[in-house]
Amino acid sequence: MSKKADKKLIVDMISESEFTVQGHGVHTAYKEITDALRKRKDIDIEVNSKRPSDIIHIQTMGLYSFRHLIRKGGKKVVSAHIVPDSFIGSIKGAKYWKPLGRMWLKFFYKKADLVLACSGMVADELINDMNVPKTKVLYNTIDMSRYRHSAAEKKLARKKLDLKDNDFVVMGNGQVQPRKRLDILIKAAKKMPDVKFFWVGGIPFKNLGADYHAMQNMIKSAPDNLTVTGVIPLEAVKDYYVAADLFVLPAMQENHPMCVLEAAGAGLPIILRDIPQYDDTFKGDAVMAKTDDEFLDLIDLLRKDKKAYSKACLGAGKIAKRFDSSAGAERLVEFYRSLI
Incomplete structure (x- = not known):
């Protein structure tokens, strides 16, 4: 050398x-x-x-x-x-x-x-x-190792978030802004009252955020089974990945979102919108929704179909290894x- x-x-x-x-x-x-x-x-x-x-x-x-x-x-x-x-x-x-x-x-x-x-x-x-x-x-x-966890750690994370062992937990992550489409998770939460939903994130740029007041009103319209955490420290976000069963990001435009990598590190099945930005990164390993309504159908499928759920977990593992x-x-x- x-x-x-x-x-x-x-x-x-x-x-x-x-x-x-x-x-x-x-x-x-x-x-x-x-x-x-x-x-x-x-x-x-x-x-x-x-x-x-x-x-x-x-x-x-x-x-x-x-x-x-x-x-x-x-x-x-x-x-x-x-x-x-x-x-x-x-x-x-x-x-x-x-x-x-x-x-x-x-x-x-x-x-x-x-x-x-x-x-x-x-x-x-x-x-x-x-x-x-x-x-x-x-x-x-x-660092994917930061998000790997044991069954005992999952149980502890759920306890911290006041969740039961048998709750099915869906999470999204990101700023609350129009292109992220939090409204899709709100719609899903209203349709599936027995599922627990979390959106980890808030509006860090406050009044500079796009449609700030509309986003605030959207958060207020969320049903009781959906929690929007607001902006929390990066270290605290891990508990939500560990506690969750499924990760969903309905965003209309992304480049290479970190939250998808974090979900993959935690071994969560991942549902994304089928957009061209994912063609060379996540396509083939994440579950892709072509329409808004398809997000709801896929959430329902993965919580009920163990075979489909296991296949989606394998895809997440490939993303974790790659990134x-x-x-x-x-x-x-x-x-x-x-x-x-």
């Missing part, structure tokens, strides 16, 4: 979510990959440092991050967690300022030495629609070294 390959890389990880809004997938993705890199002996990593670094890896897109993007020294790597469509149904008035948002993203990404897209579809949009040629794919990953953080960190370090 050459001295160049032996050299310990100094990495400065930049994320504005350390001191601003958390409770969203970009923050989770940043935390997961940072933790995975900290376990490696060939990486010396700090967060939001100003020290001279070989690699300055930027996770968020604000002005603080931009100052690091243009600072002298070090190769600049930007993780592309969002594309222009990510704004729609997330932030208030996005349909009006989406063109400006697109210009900013394009300007920001083109300043980098390497852009890491979180899915093949995001990479395709960056390269072909936004003319960002220095783009590669690095899928989001998590474990140790593999993601290895690939990321290869990208780093290719720039030095």
Whole structure:
């Protein structure tokens, strides 16, 4: 091995979510990959440092991050967690300022030495629609071992959440915003009063969130067997995955959501909307719903049909194996070294 390959890389990880809004997938993705890199002996990593670094890896897109993007020294790597469509149904008035948002993203990404897209579809949009040629794919990953659990741990998690051993528990996770489609779980909860439903998440951007008041009213309309937790610490989210029997994400637009990886790590069967963004990540292993009504049918099927449930669990296991953080960190370090 050459001295160049032996050299310990100094990495400065930049994320504005350390001191601003958390409770969203970009923050989770940043935390997961940072933790995975900290376990490696060939990486010396700090967060939001100003020290001279070989690699300055930027996770968020604000002005603080931009100052690091243009600072002298070090190769600049930007993780592309969002594309222009990510704004729609997330932030208030996005349909009006989406063109400006697109210009900013394009300007920001083109300043980098390497852009890491979180899915093949995001990479395709960056390269072909936004003319960002220095783009590669690095899928989001998590430490799957953190979500594995025993039957005793499941029983304890259910006790903490005031659930009975025989309750069938369905959970979703994410910000409460129009594109996530919490209304699908509300509809399912009303149709299945004997099932316990949880939506883990809230509106972290408060009044800036898309349709904020409508979302608040939707939460209030939820039946007693559906609990919306609001924004809770990442460490507390694990109890819901451990306690649950099934994970459902009815979102209309996603890139490579962290919550699906967390559900896979917990071994939960996963129901997703059949959208193109999942074609190179989850399709074939998650259960796919083509329509709103099909979500309700699939929830009902998986809670009643043990064979279908077992098959869906096997699919979740394949997702967990494919997106474990140790593999993601290895690939990321290869990208780093290719720039030095």
